[in-house]
Amino acid sequence: MSEPQKNRRLILERRPQGIATHQDVVLREGVVGTPGDGQILIRNHFFSIDPAIRDWMSERPSYLPSIRIGDPVRSTVIGEVLESRHPNFTPGQLAVGIGGWEEYSVADGGYFFPVELQPGDEEQQYLSIYGAVGLTPYFGLLEVGKPKEGETVLISAAAGAVGSLAGQIARIKGCRAVGIAGSDEKCRWIVEELGFDAAINYRTEADMVTAIGRACPQGVDVYFDNVGGEILDATLLNLNKDARIVFCGAISSYNSTEPVPGPYNFWQILARSATVEGYLVSDYLDQFPGGIAQMRQWVSEGRLQYREQIVDGLENTLDAFNLLFDGRNEGKLMVRLPR
Ligand SMILES: NC(=O)c1ccc[n+]([C@@H]2O[C@H](COP(=O)([O-])OP(=O)(O)OC[C@H]3O[C@@H](n4cnc5c(N)ncnc54)[C@H](OP(=O)(O)O)[C@@H]3O)[C@@H](O)[C@H]2O)c1
Incomplete structure (x- = not known):
């Protein structure tokens, strides 16, 4: 029998008081999970580093439930579907949706969307300008x-x-x-x-x-x-x-x-x-395709410019996240995982 594959994950160990620290969010090694009905297994390529994640770490009532203590930090991700038990996905597809700060996520397929790159597209653009x-x-x-x-x-x-x-x-x-x-x-x-x-x-x-x-x-x-x-x-x-x-x-x-x-x-x-x-x-999910088409047009006409800041490595995710709160980020902040 083959060894279960390792999965490095950033776990919320306790709720931060102020800026999140490495005692609040801790790197732990687990194993890659198996998707159940309606779920997908995704190998994460990029995390979207968003200010709202700080809200999800707290117990304040919000538009999504608080991240549970012991769970990986929730994050929008893009990556490759490795296994699917959801009708919208097949292995090998790229998908964007709600995963976590971890190498592999087992996630509800209902919170993901398939991504089809157009010529010239780069994956992370689906977390920035086209996301x-x-x-x-x-x-x-x-x-x-x-x-x-x-x-x-x-x-x-x-x-x-x-x-x-x-x-x-x-x-x-x-x-x-x-x-x-x-x-x-x-x-x-x-x-x-x-x-x-x-x-x-x-x-x-x-x-x-x-x-x-x-x-x-x-x-x-x-x-x-x-x-x-x-x-x-x-x-x-x-x-x-x-x-x-x-x-x-x-x-x-x-x-x-x-x-x-x-x-x-x-x-x-x-x-x-x-x-x-x-x-x-x-609230505008059903209008995303039209919005993306308009953004594409403005970008191609040179009327919209945007900056992306990509930080490499899962272990650097929390420090990258904290750049948002003192203004040291330059544009859309993302973390890239090695492939
Ligand atoms: N409603 C939605 O659906 C939705 C979706 C995405 C994002 N958002 C919200 O949009 C906002 C911007 O998000 P983003 O992803 O684009 O981040 P961002 O603007 O790229 O980065 C955050 C910026 O906020 C500024 N900032 C940090 N602390 C501040 C403070 N105390 N007072 C004033 N400015 C402060 C910093 O710039 P300075 O150097 O200028 O201080 C920092 O660079 C956030 O509030 C986020 O939660 C909402």
Whole structure:
């Protein structure tokens, strides 16, 4: 009888308090599992390193259940199907979906989609520009923000994977795009390379209410919010009547150990007849093919640029993940496993 194949996995040993540490997420060796009915066995090629994973590590109620202690850290992955007991998959296919930080995942086939690479495609693009992260600003801005030509769209975490695309899509739709980011280099990049109209470095501005007012002299019509917290509060005082807030993320609070205060200026939602809409890209799954086709067209026309940052090795996954929370990531962050 042959030895069961080894599977290195990053296990959630305990719930992090603040930034996740190597005591919270521990590398353990197990064996590769066998898929049951409706499941697939996938050999992971890339992990998508997303801020939301920090939320899933906690016990806060969320849109997915908390990761159980003792389970591998949950993550969107792309890889090769090795075995399938799900009708949508055959061995040898590429698939993208919800797996874990481990070399091999046994997963519910219902949470995976087959991937057919088109000529010139690279696999990891299905975690970045042609994956959920690329489609997050697409549906969030267009379906929730509903920007009209000539309006001002303000974006936080604007040099990140989601934010950098949100600003470029706003420009494509004829809007004024203003980004908020955490360094002068990031601000320069989004204005000079991506075509944003203005940028604000929130780390060097003492008064964000005034800084947003200066960068958005006509007021803010759409706020694409990736961070929540004080930046959201400052934006509320700059909203135009009938403004729309796309509540996409709140990364400023994902590592908080205390209850998050505010927003203190929430009254402005009423005062300006504004709307705030919580938004999940997964609500648009059935529209993904159309969204990907549009993103492809804009990329091929040179109207959308994006950055990918690939870190090699399972053992480097947690350190890579923590880059998200102090702004050291440059674009869509992914971990690549050797093949
Ligand atoms: N709703 C959905 O369906 C959906 C889907 C995907 C992602 N998201 C959300 O979208 C947001 C961006 O995700 P992403 O994958 O594109 O990550 P990202 O923007 O590429 O990386 C995170 C960035 O957030 C900024 N940041 C970190 N801590 C911050 C803080 N305390 N205050 C302000 N900015 C902070 C950092 O940039 P700076 O240097 O600028 O600080 C960092 O580079 C996250 O909130 C994520 O949860 C939502």
